[in-house]
Every structure is written in structure tokens, then in C-alpha cells.
Amino acid sequence: MRCSFLPPHILRALAENGDPEERDRAHAALELSAQLRGERLATAAVGALAAVPAGQRRRTIYDARHTRDLPGKLVRGEGGRAAGDAAVDEAYDGAGKTYDFYRRVLGRNSIDGRGLRLDATVHYGVHFDNAQWNGRQMIYGDGDGKLFERFTKCIDIIAHELTHGVTQYTAALAYSGESGALSEHFSDVFGVLVKQYGRRQTAAKADWLVGAGLFTARVAGAAVRSMKAPGTAYDDKLLGKDPQPSHMRDYKRMQDDNGGVHVNSGIPNHAFYLAATMLGGKAWETAGRIWYATLTAKLRARATFRDCARATHEAAAELYGANSEPQRAVEQAWRAVGIDVAAVVERGPRLPVYEPPAAAAELPTLTPPRTRRVRHAD
Amino acid sequence: MRIEVRRTGGVAGIARTWEVDTATLPAGRAAEIERIAKGLAARSSLIADGFSYEVTIDGQSIVTDDAEALLRAIRGE
Numbered sequence: 001m002r003c004s005f006l007p008p009h010i011l012r013a014l015a016e017n018g019d020p021e022e023r024d025r026a027h028a029a030l031e032l033s034a035q036l037r038g039e040r041l042a043t044a045a046v047g048a049l050a051a052v053p054a055g056q057r058r059r060t061i062y063d064a065r066h067t068r069d070l071p072g073k074l075v076r077g078e079g080g081r082a083a084g085d086a087a088v089d090e091a092y093d094g095a096g097k098t099y100d101f102y103r104r105v106l107g108r109n110s111i112d113g114r115g116l117r118l119d120a121t122v123h124y125g126v127h128f129d130n131a132q133w134n135g136r137q138m139i140y141g142d143g144d145g146k147l148f149e150r151f152t153k154c155i156d157i158i159a160h161e162l163t164h165g166v167t168q169y170t171a172a173l174a175y176s177g178e179s180g181a182l183s184e185h186f187s188d189v190f191g192v193l194v195k196q197y198g199r200r201q202t203a204a205k206a207d208w209l210v211g212a213g214l215f216t217a218r219v220a221g222a223a224v225r226s227m228k229a230p231g232t233a234y235d236d237k238l239l240g241k242d243p244q245p246s247h248m249r250d251y252k253r254m255q256d257d258n259g260g261v262h263v264n265s266g267i268p269n270h271a272f273y274l275a276a277t278m279l280g281g282k283a284w285e286t287a288g289r290i291w292y293a294t295l296t297a298k299l300r301a302r303a304t305f306r307d308c309a310r311a312t313h314e315a316a317a318e319l320y321g322a323n324s325e326p327q328r329a330v331e332q333a334w335r336a337v338g339i340d341v342a343a344v345v346e347r348g349p350r351l352p353v354y355e356p357p358a359a360a361a362e363l364p365t366l367t368p369p370r371t372r373r374v375r376h377a378d
Numbered sequence: 379m380r381i382e383v384r385r386t387g388g389v390a391g392i393a394r395t396w397e398v399d400t401a402t403l404p405a406g407r408a409a410e411i412e413r414i415a416k417g418l419a420a421r422s423s424l425i426a427d428g429f430s431y432e433v434t435i436d437g438q439s440i441v442t443d444d445a446e447a448l449l450r451a452i453r454g455e
Contacts, residue, residue, distance in 0.1 A: 068446075125446060126455060130388040132427040148390070157389060164426035175424040183426065184391075211390065224390040239392050258424065262391025 055109060058117040059095045061088050064124045071137060072121045087122040087152045091140060094158030095120060101159070101194045102166070105284050106292050107357030111165035118162065122152060131157050133164035147219050147239065154211050159194035160187040171299040178304045180261035185268040185308075186295050188225060193284045203276040203283040209233065227273040230266030246270040248305070248338030267337050268305055275312075275333035279326060286326050290315045293354035309334040310344040314351050379408075381415050382434040383445055383452065389427040398452045411451045418442050 064072035119137035128141025131151035209223035221234020230244035244266030276283035298311035400408035431445035
């Protein structure tokens with residue numbers, strides 16, 4: 001079998017469901033295709049790190065020591081003692097919290113659903129103002145210290161990056177245009193849910209900010225994005241104003257940022273916020289489950305916002321019943337951002353059915369929670 | 379040589395621009411910046427949250443996925 005000739009969806013199926021040899025080969029081919037898309041990767045020495053059995057957290061943190069050689073020097077493995085370096089320990093703890101959220105709340109065993117080791121490199125580059133997922137691992141810069149703090153400081157940014165990995169192994173959303181904005185959307189959704197879950201915070205109490213604390217005190221801004229009020233996260237003389245729209249009428253057609261993937265994600269982000277706050281309680285319990293079912297079972301690589309709206313609507317019916325409170329909340333939320341789900345549903349066949357995993361230890365109740373009315377006008 | 383670097387994307391999704399006119403710099407630093415700028419090749423990648431850089435040299439633009447070395451030189455790091 002030559003995995004490198006197989007299309008990505010088959011590779012992902014093999015990586016999840018194949019025998020051990022097929023899984024290894026499929027992982028290698030997926031990694032290779034990530035490299036062919038432009039990423040330079042040094043071959044990681046992994047032998048000594050494979051001791052922890054699958055089904056548990058397996059975290060490995062590397063230090064690039066201000067170079068851009070990946071993965072860098074191994075500085076903390078699973079169960080290892082705290083390094084005393086904030087970036088190392090935040091990357092380790094954040095990956096653990098994200099793993100626990102996916103495992104306990106959604107019944108997912110790591111990024112690939114099969115216990116994949118979570119690798120991260122910190123101190124990447126010099127004053128590097130970014131965190132990214134390169135198809136295989138997380139990469140964190142220290143920030144320039146003038147405008148940006150270190151990127152491991154925010155648990156929602158760490159969970160955002162890991163969720164790009166989950167997306168790669170599930171919907172495999174193409175990273176441009178609307179599907180790219182959906183990739184950003186799901187990373188923001190599960191980013192903030194990991195944060196809210198860690199704080200045991202209700203939807204009503206949460207700040208719904210992404211990357212709060214990432215800016216230094218010199219920047220006029222609370223965070224890099226707001227799901228509650230897209231377009232209001234920052235307004236700074238050097239960085240400009242948050243460009244996110246919150247409604248389809250303001251969708252921005254642009255060349256930059258792969259067609260505005262970090263810009264137009266404001267529209268579905270706001271729909272999620274509206275659904276979650278309408279439903280009340282803790283956002284991961286109902287809205288989070290609907291969005292997870294959508295990401296893992298119902299979207300194709302080139303999915304549009306309308307496809308996503310339809311898929312969440314269908315997932316809500318599967319999990320909670322047709323015309324249930326959650327399904328109505330989802331429908332109202334999308335309508336408030338300019339997408340009429342009823343009009344979308346009439347087109348096309350049913351989407352694949354989401355089958356919840358048996359392993360989720362904290363699966364929330366299937367009883368539909370109380371729904372509040374949307375206060376937002378169309 | 380007038381060089382402009384426009385960086386977009388990244389997890390923060392914030393576009394930023396840096397400009398330099400090497401004619402205004404000491405010869406050694408100007409030569410270093412020009413050397414790095416001329417060595418850049420057009421390249422794209424779709425790494426999640428990756429940066430994209432539009433580099434314009436005397437009116438000619440290329441788009442690349444890595445101009446961090448040039449930015450460091452321009453910022454004098």
C-alpha cells in the first residue's frame with residue numbers, strides 16, 4: 001500500500017480505523033502532505049517518548065531556543081516535572097486541559113480520536129508574534145513583548161491550535177474562504193469552551209473573548225476576537241480596529257488572510273454565542289455538543305456557512321429531537337446572523353448521522369434545557 | 379531600495395506593515411537588508427494560522443510564507 005497516492009479522506013479513515021501498520025503509514029502520509037504544502041519539518045526523535053499507552057494524555061514539549069528548527073530540544077514529556085519556564089509549562093498544562101475537555105466532555109481521545117501524542121514547540125523564532133498548527137504539532141512564539149505577550153499565555157489560544165488538529169482529522173476543512181473561516185470558527189468555539197469548562201463558567205457569565213491577555217498593556221484592546229460582539233475586540237492606533245463582521249450582509253470578500261478566514265469567522269462565531277446564551281447553562285453541554293457533532297460527522301472540506309448552519313440544525317435534531325428547544329435556538333441564532341436555515345434545509349439529502357461515543361464520562365443530559373428568546377434583531 | 383513588508387493572517391488575524399528605504403541606512407545594514415530581500419522566493423502554504431507576507435521591492439511584489447528574517451533585519455533585531 002502506498003499511502004501517499006491515496007486521497008486525504010481515505011488517509012484519515014486509515015489513520016483512524018486501520019490496523020496499526022496502516023495507521024502508521026497513513027499518519028506518515030498525512031504528515032508528508034502537510035510538508036508538501038510548504039512546511040519544513042525536522043524528523044523528530046520519538047522512540048523514547050512512545051512509552052505511555054494510547055488512551056491517556058501524551059504530551060511532549062520542545063524548546064526551539066529562538067531558532068526555527070522543529071521540533072527543537074525535548075524539555076518536558078508526559079508526567080515530567082515542571083520546567084520552571086512559563087512557556088513550557090503553559091504549553092504542557094494547556095494541552096492537558098484541552099485533552100481532558102475533549103475526552104471527558106465529548107468522548108474524544110486526542111486530536112485523531114486514537115490517542116495521538118500532543119507535540120508543541122515553544123520559544124519558536126525571535127519575537128515571533130504567532131501560534132500555529134503545522135499539520136503535525138503546535139508552534140508558539142514568545143511575542144515581541146511590545147504588543148504581544150507569549151502565545152502560550154492564553155488557554156483558549158492553545159485549545160484553538162489543537163482544534164485545528166481535530167479539524168484536520170475530521171471535516172478537514174479547506175483553509176481558505178468560507179470553509180477556512182469555518183475552520184477558524186470551530187477553533188474559536190472549542191478554544192473558548194475549554195476556557196469556560198476550566199472555569200466551570202456559564203454562558204451568561206463567560207466573556208466570550210478569544211485571546212484575552214495576549215495583548216500587552218500598550219494595546220487598546222481586550223482580546224483578538226469577541227464572539228459576543230465581533231468587531232469590538234480591539235481598536236488600536238498601531239494595530240487598527242477589529243475587522244470582524246457579525247452578520248452575512250457584512251461578509252468581507254478579500255484576498256488577504258486566505259480570503260479573510262480570521263475575519264469572516266465572526267459570523268458563525270456570533271451564531272454560536274447566540275445559540276449558547278439562548279440555551280443558557282454551560283455552553284459546552286448543549287451548544288458545544290451540537291457543534292462537535294457537526295464538525296466530526298457532517299461537514300465536507302469545502303463547506304460553506306450555510307452548510308454549517310444546516311448541519312448544526314440537523315445535529316440538534318439528532319441529539320435533542322426535531323423541533324426541540326436546542327434545534328429552535330440553533331435556527332434562531334443563524335437567522336440572527338443572516339442565514340435562514342429553513343431555506344437551506346430544503347435543498348439536498350440528509351447529512352451523515354452523528355454517533356456519540358460511548359466513552360464520554362461527563363455526557364450531559366439529553367433533556368432539552370430551558371430556552372430564552374433571542375434579543376437580537378435580524 | 380524601498381522595501382515594504384505587509385504581514386497578514388496569524389492566529390490574531392491582524393495585518394501589519396513595515397517599510398524601509400535602505401538609502402537612508404548605513405551601508406552595512408542596507409546591504410544586509412537588500413541581500414535578504416532579494417533572496418526571497420514566492421511561496422504559499424496553508425498552515426493553519428500561518429502568516430502570509432507581501433514583500434514589495436521598488437514597486438515589484440511577491441507573496442511568500444516566510445519573511446521573518448527580513449522583518450528582523452528591518453527592525454534591527
